[in-house]
Amino acid sequence: MSKNVGTVDRAIRAIAGIAIIAWGYVEQNWLGAIGLVPLFTAAIGWCPAYVPFGIKTNKS
Template sequence: MTKNIGSTDRNIRLAIGAVLLLWGLFTLNWLGAIGLVPVVTALIGWCPAYAPFGINTAAKD
């Protein structure tokens, strides 16, 4: 798995994921678990949705 997420993309994913997780925590709604997807992809630096389309935001850093 070659990293395909740049630093700006990573920061945006972490912020959105954190907001979703906190929303789910405070509203006691399981849909907040969707926030795990952007957080995990940001932490590992690879997005499976980018791979088939050849998108690579890491190259722009």
């Protein structure tokens, strides 16, 4: 499982994840839990959706 998510991609995912979680909290909606997915992929630096397509946004 090599890292396939670059720095900019990770930052965007983290911001989007936090925003979705905050939206869910404000609206008191369980759908905010979906924000955990981009937050988790940003934290570990690996996205399973990128694997079948061979996408790598990191430079190494």
